[in-house]
Amino acid sequence: MYIDLNVPVPTITDGAPMPSKKSKGKQPQQQQKPAILFTPAQISAIEARIDLLVYLGYTVLAFNQNVQKRVDPKSHVNTLDPLLLQLRKRSGVAYLKRLTIVLNEESEKGFGLTTSNAALFTPYDLIALLPTTAGSFSLACQSHTTPSPLTAHIICLPLTSPRLPFNLKHTMVRTALRNGAVFEISYAGALGAESDASTSAAGSSEGGASAKRNWWAAAREVVRVTKGKGIIVTGGVLSQADLRAPRDIGNLITVLGLPQNQAHDAATKTPQSLIARAQTRRTYRAVFSEPTVIIPAVTAETSSQATIPEGAASSQGQPAATPTVGNGEAQKAHNKKRSRSEDDGGAQQSADVPADAPPTQPEREKEGAQRKKKKAKSSANLPAQ
Amino acid sequence: MVRFKNRWLLVELIPCPSTSTTSALDASAPEGSAIESKNIWSALKQSVIANFGDVGWGAVSSSLTIKYYSPTTNVCIIRVARDHHQTAWAGVTLLTSIEGRKYVPNVVHVSGTIKQAQLAAIAHNREVIARYRANRLQAAAYQDSYEEFLQQSTQVLEALQD
Numbered sequence: 213m214y215i216d217l218n219v220p221v222p223t224i225t226d227g228a229p230m231p232s233k234k235s236k237g238k239q240p241q242q243q244q245k246p247a248i249l250f251t252p253a254q255i256s257a258i259e260a261r262i263d264l265l266v267y268l269g270y271t272v273l274a275f276n277q278n279v280q281k282r283v284d285p286k287s288h289v290n291t292l293d294p295l296l297l298q299l300r301k302r303s304g305v306a307y308l309k310r311l312t313i314v315l316n317e318e319s320e321k322g323f324g325l326t327t328s329n330a331a332l333f334t335p336y337d338l339i340a341l342l343p344t345t346a347g348s349f350s351l352a353c354q355s356h357t358t359p360s361p362l363t364a365h366i367i368c369l370p371l372t373s374p375r376l377p378f379n380l381k382h383t384m385v386r387t388a389l390r391n392g393a394v395f396e397i398s399y400a401g402a403l404g405a406e407s408d409a410s411t412s413a414a415g416s417s418e419g420g421a422s423a424k425r426n427w428w429a430a431a432r433e434v435v436r437v438t439k440g441k442g443i444i445v446t447g448g449v450l451s452q453a454d455l456r457a458p459r460d461i462g463n464l465i466t467v468l469g470l471p472q473n474q475a476h477d478a479a480t481k482t483p484q485s486l487i488a489r490a491q492t493r494r495t496y497r498a499v500f501s502e503p504t505v506i507i508p509a510v511t512a513e514t515s516s517q518a519t520i521p522e523g524a525a526s527s528q529g530q531p532a533a534t535p536t537v538g539n540g541e542a543q544k545a546h547n548k549k550r551s552r553s554e555d556d557g558g559a560q561q562s563a564d565v566p567a568d569a570p571p572t573q574p575e576r577e578k579e580g581a582q583r584k585k586k587k588a589k590s591s592a593n594l595p596a597q
Numbered sequence: 598m599v600r601f602k603n604r605w606l607l608v609e610l611i612p613c614p615s616t617s618t619t620s621a622l623d624a625s626a627p628e629g630s631a632i633e634s635k636n637i638w639s640a641l642k643q644s645v646i647a648n649f650g651d652v653g654w655g656a657v658s659s660s661l662t663i664k665y666y667s668p669t670t671n672v673c674i675i676r677v678a679r680d681h682h683q684t685a686w687a688g689v690t691l692l693t694s695i696e697g698r699k700y701v702p703n704v705v706h707v708s709g710t711i712k713q714a715q716l717a718a719i720a721h722n723r724e725v726i727a728r729y730r731a732n733r734l735q736a737a738a739y740q741d742s743y744e745e746f747l748q749q750s751t752q753v754l755e756a757l758q759d
Contacts, residue, residue, distance in 0.1 A: 264611070268703055403691060424648075453613040453699040460690040460704050467687050 214458035215272040215483040216265060217310065217338065217366070218398055218446035221295060222254055255298055261452055266305055268457040272487070274308035274338055276448075281318055283311075285329050293335060308487065310338040312368065315348035326362070333362060338490050340366035340396065346378035353384040357391035365490045366444070368396040371430040372423040380437045389442040392489050394482060395434055398448035399461050401427035432468050440474040444483045603660065603759075604682035605714035606675045607706040607721065608689055610637075613699040632696050634663040637673055640695040645688035656681045657688070664711075664757055665718070667750055670725045672705075674714055674757070682707075715754045722750055 250258075265273060275292050292309040299307070311333070333339060341356060341364045343349040356364045367388060369380075385395070404424045435443065445461050456464075458479045465475040641661070645654045660678035667673075677685040689702050706717035726743045 264701070267611075268701075403693060453693065453701060455701055456690055457703045460686070460702070463683055463686045463704075464690050466683055 213271045213484070214269050214479050215274075215444075215487075216270045216447045216458075216479075217272075217274040217308070217444060217483055217486075218276050218396070218448040219261065219265070219273050220448060220450055221258070221275050221277055221291060222250075250295055250298060258295070259300060261455070262299070262302070262305075264452050264455050265447075266302065268455060270458060271304060272306045272308065272483075274310040276310045276312055276340075277336075279311065279313050281314060281316060283313060283329060283332060285332060288332055290332075290335055308337040309335060310340060310366075311336045312340040312342055312366075313364075315341055315343045315345070315352065317345050317347065330362060334493075337487070338366060339364040340368055342368045342370065343378075344370055344373075349378050350381075350384055353388040353393070357388045357393040360493070363392075363490075363493055365393050365486055366396050367393055368398065369430065369434060371397065371427045371434075372401040373426060373430075380433060382437055385437050389438065392486075394442040394444050394486050395438055396444050396446055397431050397434060397465070397478075398446045399456065399464065400448040400450075400454060402431070402464060403449075403454050403456075428468075435465075435468045435470055440470045442482065443470075443474075443478045444486065445478045602679040602709065604677050604679050605664075605708050605711055606677065606682070606686060606689065606704055607708075607714055607717050608673050608675060609703045609705050609721070610671045610673065610695070611701040611703055612671065613701055631668040632666075632698075634666040634673065636696050637666060638663050640692055641675075641685070641688055644692045645684065648688060648691050649684055653684050653688075657685045661685060665754065667722075667753075669746060670722055670750075671700075672718060672721060672725075674718060676711075676759075679709070711757060711759055715757060718754050719751050722747060722754075 262273065275295060277290070277292050279288065296307055296309070339362070341348075341352040343352045352364065352367055356362070357367075388395075401423060404421075443465075445465060447455065449455055459476075462472070462475040462479055465478060466472055470478070638661070641663075642654060642658070645657055657677060660676065660681070662676045663673055664676055665672075665674040675685070675689070686704060686707070689704060692702050693699060705721055706714065708714050708717065726747055729743065
């Protein structure tokens with residue numbers, strides 16, 4: 213199944229004037245916002261683009277809403293929820309919602325991705341950051357990729373801007389990858405297509421030969437630094453004429469130096485596991501399985517046996533990327549409960565947990581403390597392959 | 598025995614409508630002259646030279662041939678040498694327009710033998726005709742001109758030689 217995680221949606225500007233920011237006292241007045249409606253022309257343009265995307269073979273699409281500089285809780289409007297209501301239902305195609313925040317120097321102090329604004333971010337399935345300065349890049353990689361309800365799982369880079377404004381430091385990239393973030397390459401730049409308003413705000417040269425040249429240089433650099441591991445390719449194209457089929461894009465990426473299997477994964481497996489991982493934002497610190505409290509008693513042996521199938525069952529719905537992780541957690545949960553309830557000394561850490569799976573790292577630390585808290589079971593809603 | 602190995606790309610060139618609101622799939626035949634295989638060849642040459650330079654074109658040109666093109670279904674079969682087929686494939690992907698009109702190139706099938714390319718092209722033609730027929734919402738047994746087109750194109754495709 214081919215996944216395109218960046219279908220840009222035209223920004224809607226409200227006709228009604230927004231209340232000024234100085235009037236902090238007038239809270240009740242600011243609650244009213246006019247309903248966001250897309251015009252029929254925009255809807256049919258978006259539908260036409262989706263038709264073509266489905267024909268080319270994409271089954272999972274994420275609509276992208278761009279926000280410049282910072283998310284202002286007073287003026288932020290979720291334009292994607294009303295859009296999804298207005299679109300035709302298609303069987304076999306999944307729509308996701310994504311928010312991209314463009315960061316620049318002002319954003320280094322803070323751009324609204326805080327726990328106090330968490331309610332704004334819950335309707336979005338994916339959060340992406342587009343840093344344009346070195347400071348915002350290190351901020352994005354190091355602090356915003358750690359698992360939490362506010363994790364930004366995608367880091368996009370302005371690939372068409374002349375001379376990528378910052379060096380992609382290997383250590384920061386590795387931190388982001390180990391936390392589970394991915395780096396995004398959007399192929400609109402390779403075609404010299406007019407891409408999102410976000411990248412044009414980042415100072416890139418629109419169209420023209422120089423945009424394409426910068427794209428090739430920057431994309432090659434991204435591939436080199438990440439060694440091909442945490443990369444997704446996405447569209448980011450505004451018009452139909454620039455859409456390309458997923459295997460065509462896979463071949464284009466091999467020109468950047470990626471081996472063919474990794475290029476193919478960049479449009480299939482990596483975004484698939486990313487979506488599953490992004491659903492952990494709804495859990496506490498990326499724990500998947502729902503634990504049960506074991507009362508130490510003679511029946512502890514049988515009840516701790518029962519937790520393994522439960523832990524495994526809760527991860528049945530996950531895509532192929534995480535079943536070993538789910539079982540590893542359940543195994544560790546089982547081992548911890550056994551060592552707590554019975555001191556038979558037979559509890560061995562299961563060695564088959566993949567070391568670089570992001571959910572297990574915080575899970576190992578916090579699991580004991582969180583066992584009594586209720587956690588949501590995450591259910592994957594993607595169509596099965 | 599060093600055989601000369603090829604790759605056969607089955608490319609569907611989807612014409613793009615001028616307005617953004619109509620879907621590219623519902624677009625009728627483009628007005629003006631239909632394009633021919635030599636137009637595709639020169640557009641592909643421009644694309645490869647612009648993106649990969651003279652070096653790229655030199656690698657690809659000796660073996661690049663457009664073997665088949667059908668204006669009705671916008672399908673063309675391109676033959677390239679296996680060693681450089683990725684360059685040619687990237688050139689196809691980066692194509693934006695032929696003869697001034699915009700197209701979306703969609704590589705449907707890649708194979709090493711002409712036989713598989715023929716079979717894929719025949720199957721693709723049948724799908725496209727089925728889609729046209731479904732859009733027209735007519736009875737399945739209705740004999741229309743598409744049947745004749747299908748037979749004709751199948752014959753032409755099977756007559757293709759290396």
